[in-house]
Amino acid sequence: MLNARPLPFTLKDDPWDPIFSLRRHGRHRLTSVEMTLSNLCNMRCEHCAVGDTLVLAEPEKLPLDMMLRRLEEVEELRTISITGGEPTFAERTVKEYIIPLLQYARSRGIYSQINSNITLDYSRYEAIAPYLDVMHISFNYTSADDFHEIGFAKSGHPVPKAVAARMYERMMDNARRLGEGGLFVSAESMINFRTHRKMPEIHRLIAEMGCRRHEVHPMYPSAFAADLPVITPAQMRDAVTDLLNRRDPSLWMLFGTLPFYGCSDDAADRALLQRLANEPHVTVRNDPDGRNRLNVNLFTGDVFVTDFSDVPAFGNIRGSRLDELFERWLAHPLAKSVDCHCPAAACCGPNLLVKEMYYRDVDFGSRSAIV
Numbered sequence: 001m002l003n004a005r006p007l008p009f010t011l012k013d014d015p016w017d018p019i020f021s022l023r024r025h026g027r028h029r030l031t032s033v034e035m036t037l038s039n040l041c042n043m044r045c046e047h048c049a050v051g052d053t054l055v056l057a058e059p060e061k062l063p064l065d066m067m068l069r070r071l072e073e074v075e076e077l078r079t080i081s082i083t084g085g086e087p088t089f090a091e092r093t094v095k096e097y098i099i100p101l102l103q104y105a106r107s108r109g110i111y112s113q114i115n116s117n118i119t120l121d122y123s124r125y126e127a128i129a130p131y132l133d134v135m136h137i138s139f140n141y142t143s144a145d146d147f148h149e150i151g152f153a154k155s156g157h158p159v160p161k162a163v164a165a166r167m168y169e170r171m172m173d174n175a176r177r178l179g180e181g182g183l184f185v186s187a188e189s190m191i192n193f194r195t196h197r198k199m200p201e202i203h204r205l206i207a208e209m210g211c212r213r214h215e216v217h218p219m220y221p222s223a224f225a226a227d228l229p230v231i232t233p234a235q236m237r238d239a240v241t242d243l244l245n246r247r248d249p250s251l252w253m254l255f256g257t258l259p260f261y262g263c264s265d266d267a268a269d270r271a272l273l274q275r276l277a278n279e280p281h282v283t284v285r286n287d288p289d290g291r292n293r294l295n296v297n298l299f300t301g302d303v304f305v306t307d308f309s310d311v312p313a314f315g316n317i318r319g320s321r322l323d324e325l326f327e328r329w330l331a332h333p334l335a336k337s338v339d340c341h342c343p344a345a346a347c348c349g350p351n352l353l354v355k356e357m358y359y360r361d362v363d364f365g366s367r368s369a370i371v
């Protein structure tokens, strides 16, 4: 066993969902801090949200102590997330940053997540598993060929199929072993132009790998993925419906950043939301970005609302406390443009990218859920 603790949260209390902190405090509070610890990665995925920032050699990070001090000041902190690049790419980062940050989370009684492609050697993940709550992986494939095509789409040089196939097998094997060792592995798939008709097959493989949760988000083209074809909300609705019809009912499914809201004029959107709310083992997470979460870039100290760069940094941890920066963000006109809350629909507003893409002229402040 990897000595991972049993998952301390349930389907009914997802500590990453801002609706719970909003209910608890009556207003949005910073409860979640995401840290970008690596701009290195062994893959170059077509859809990568931070692909533009990936490098071959990276600068020094800010001292760990500074980050720990800033975390300690966050009054209502409940979760931390570690992201990259591939956060475990450099062993030094694993030893000097990742393990101490996870140990800090444990000692404070808060939850932790790492976003990893788990294609490296098992020993790297085995080293962090005892301190980790959620190993979050991306899985958008039905075969090694898919993995090759998607995972190296932005590589500057050709990557042999056989190399990709070995990584694909290692990733699946690592997921199985980590899961068997007791770690909660959550696999995320994106609904996009490639996957929208393949979701049930992707779901089947995720269940076979022993993952405990399948997380599904539509893909919204940002930065690196800006040139990818966009699918319509109706196609997304069909993909979600198809998945619900054919899923493994025992596997927790978490849907996030959906472009459908309880205030929609479209009855099909509302019917789908109703179905999602009634399905066993299915949850819909409100968007954490800027609602209960901020992202800190450990190389510069810059603070963002998301780990991708569409909204520029609005502060830096060198000079400000994270709670202070969060209050500053809440007062920002962009934050206000998506600040709504309909308790009856358990909804606290759209994601910024979704608003920009589909609801540019909609004033969410003047709408409310139709229940």
Ligand code: SF4
Residues within 6 Å of the ligand: 261, 262, 263, 264, 340, 341, 342, 345, 347, 348, 349, 350, 364, 365, 367, 368, 369
């Ligand atoms: S909280 Fe906002 S987005 Fe959600 S249903 Fe209400 S008005 Fe619509």
